[in-house]
Amino acid sequence: MKDFEFLHNVTIGQYLPTGSVIHRLHPATKMLAAGLLVTALIISATVSGLLLVLVLTGVGLKMGRIPIGYAARGIRSVVPIIILVAVLQILFATGSDSGRVLWEGWIIKLTPRDFLVAGTTALRLVVLVLVITFFTLCTASKELTHGSERLLRPLTRIGFPAHELAMVITVALRFLPILSVQAEHLVKAQASRGADFGKGRMGLFKRLYRMMPLLVPLFIASLRRGETLVLAMEARCYTGGKDRTQLMRFQAGRTDIIAICGTGLVVGLLLTMHYSRLDEIIWTWLN
Amino acid sequence: MNDPIVEIRNLGHVYMAGTPFARKSLDAVSLAVAEGEFIALIGPTGSGKSTILQHINGIYTPQTGSVRVLGRDLGEPGTDLTLLRREVGLVLQNPEQQVFERYVGDDVSFGPRMSGMSGKELTGRVRWAMDQVGLDFKTYKDRPTFALSGGERRKVGLAGVVALKPRILLLDEPTAGLDPAAHEELLECLARLRLQGTTMIMATHSMDDVAALAERVVVLDKGRAMLDGPVREIFSRADEIRSLGLELPVATAVVHELFGRGIGIRRDVLTLTEAEDAILVALGVRI
Numbered sequence: 001m002k003d004f005e006f007l008h009n010v011t012i013g014q015y016l017p018t019g020s021v022i023h024r025l026h027p028a029t030k031m032l033a034a035g036l037l038v039t040a041l042i043i044s045a046t047v048s049g050l051l052l053v054l055v056l057t058g059v060g061l062k063m064g065r066i067p068i069g070y071a072a073r074g075i076r077s078v079v080p081i082i083i084l085v086a087v088l089q090i091l092f093a094t095g096s097d098s099g100r101v102l103w104e105g106w107i108i109k110l111t112p113r114d115f116l117v118a119g120t121t122a123l124r125l126v127v128l129v130l131v132i133t134f135f136t137l138c139t140a141s142k143e144l145t146h147g148s149e150r151l152l153r154p155l156t157r158i159g160f161p162a163h164e165l166a167m168v169i170t171v172a173l174r175f176l177p178i179l180s181v182q183a184e185h186l187v188k189a190q191a192s193r194g195a196d197f198g199k200g201r202m203g204l205f206k207r208l209y210r211m212m213p214l215l216v217p218l219f220i221a222s223l224r225r226g227e228t229l230v231l232a233m234e235a236r237c238y239t240g241g242k243d244r245t246q247l248m249r250f251q252a253g254r255t256d257i258i259a260i261c262g263t264g265l266v267v268g269l270l271l272t273m274h275y276s277r278l279d280e281i282i283w284t285w286l287n
Numbered sequence: 288m289n290d291p292i293v294e295i296r297n298l299g300h301v302y303m304a305g306t307p308f309a310r311k312s313l314d315a316v317s318l319a320v321a322e323g324e325f326i327a328l329i330g331p332t333g334s335g336k337s338t339i340l341q342h343i344n345g346i347y348t349p350q351t352g353s354v355r356v357l358g359r360d361l362g363e364p365g366t367d368l369t370l371l372r373r374e375v376g377l378v379l380q381n382p383e384q385q386v387f388e389r390y391v392g393d394d395v396s397f398g399p400r401m402s403g404m405s406g407k408e409l410t411g412r413v414r415w416a417m418d419q420v421g422l423d424f425k426t427y428k429d430r431p432t433f434a435l436s437g438g439e440r441r442k443v444g445l446a447g448v449v450a451l452k453p454r455i456l457l458l459d460e461p462t463a464g465l466d467p468a469a470h471e472e473l474l475e476c477l478a479r480l481r482l483q484g485t486t487m488i489m490a491t492h493s494m495d496d497v498a499a500l501a502e503r504v505v506v507l508d509k510g511r512a513m514l515d516g517p518v519r520e521i522f523s524r525a526d527e528i529r530s531l532g533l534e535l536p537v538a539t540a541v542v543h544e545l546f547g548r549g550i551g552i553r554r555d556v557l558t559l560t561e562a563e564d565a566i567l568v569a570l571g572v573r574i
Contacts, residue, residue, distance in 0.1 A: 191372060193451065194372055
């Protein structure tokens with residue numbers, strides 16, 4: 001392992017405070033917008049639709065004063081997964097069309113459509129990672145609590161524990177960077193004792209076996225930390241429930257309405273757009 | 288000075304380089320260490336002590352400047368860092384949190400096992416390492432690690448590194464957070480290792496530890512080496528030390544205070560026994 005800074009290439013889950021318009025949006029707005037975009041990305045089947053979201057994310061990043069290069073850095077760590085998915089798509093996806101067959105043998109049948117599907121899937125994953133990264137870069141974890149509590153509030157009427165769930169989510173998110181730093185510390189300690197991580201020659205099981213010395217102390221430390229947290233909360237007489245008021249109050253304003261409407265518009269466009277000129281061009285080019 | 292076994296030239300380091308979170312840790316540090324020296328690195332939190340230590344055993348490779356350890360250039364891509372780390376042991380902060388095996392003996396033997404040692408040789412090495420840190424082999428080897436006290440666990444963590452018989456031992460705040468008895472034992476253990484000719488570099492906030500163990504001290508501030516010299520000489524420059532926000536060893540502080548009140552007393556004092564002597568001389572009780 002050359003790079004012991006675990007957080008260096010992980011941008012997903014990071015928060016980058018710039019105080020921009022986007023950052024100042026109501027947390028619930030950001031969550032709703034991100035949710036809408038993710039849903040649209042998953043449903044949308046067209047390349048042009050995905051590109052539309054990509055452009056929208058780019059504009060959002062610009063408005064949020066987040067360096068696009070930095071946001072895109074997070075894609076690096078998911079590249080292996082994207083390639084794997086794309087290759088599997090190409091090899092095993094069975095198109096129902098009776099178009100041109102490039103190669104056929106065993107259970108594998110390669111058609112131009114496979115490549116189109118694989119390309120779309122890869123693009124979809126890239127945009128997905130980018131959208132989620134964008135969301136976390138402009139949303140602090142405490143905002144997530146407020147946002148999820150606000151979004152779930154209608155459900156409290158039927159006895160849904162909105163506040164408690166929001167608390168659980170926050171605590172879980174709070175633990176992630178701590179765990180990451182701790183893992184970094186442990187890897188360094190193990191490396192100092194002559195453990196050999198990074199070299200890619202070993203097999204999966206050996207690699208997992210080598211991870212054991214990492215996972216055990218990490219697990220123990222998180223349990224301990226959890227216990228301490230519970231004690232600290234108890235010591236401050238924490239109780240959840242609907243009578244609890246909040247220190248920070250977020251007010252939804254005009255920008256929130258604009259943001260939601262804008263995102264809604266794009267998503268609506270995306271879902272009605274089954275086919276576009278661009279997809280047609282790609283399709284004819286492939287055939 | 289003999290040929291230095293550690294030679295750091297103009298070392299610079301930036302954490303999270305290339306991201307909005309980039310933070311400068313080392314500016315341009317130069318440091319040469321001769322075989323058998325005991326050097327203390329002192330400086331406020333964030334002055335770069337830990338970063339330097341982690342450069343010496345190749346956890347980090349130099350971004351700017353150069354690091355040569357035991358004749359190897361750590362900036363060179365071909366350098367086998369795993370082999371280096373077996374000769375340069377690093378005990379990170381809170382080593383007790385890095386203990387991961389279920390039994391003490393297994394944990395101490397991790398390093399030697401990783402370097403391919405087994406059988407009688409391994410047992411002998413573990414026994415030796417446990418002796419060094421003051422853990423009785425028979426009593427402790429089969430004790431579950433979770434049943435140990437904090438001080439004992441820290442000793443186990445230390446033994447795990449000592450078991451590699453490193454030529455250079457790097458210690459990051461080895462005594463922080465220990466109770467007085469455990470603290471005293473740990474100092475004794477470090478003095479013992481020192482006698483065997485191990486070169487030691489210790490980052491610490493405890494000036495009394497520095498006075499008790501080190502012969503040379505390097506004062507760091509904001510990623511730069513501000514002062515470097517024999518312990519006695521550096522601590523006699525009380526004003527400079529204090530202006531960097533650092534303390535003096537208790538004994539040194541006492542004689543400086545007396546001197547400040549107009550009492551003619553020698554000030555190059557490090558330990559309580561020396562302070563006692565100096566005071567008695569100043570009182571005219573002893574000559």
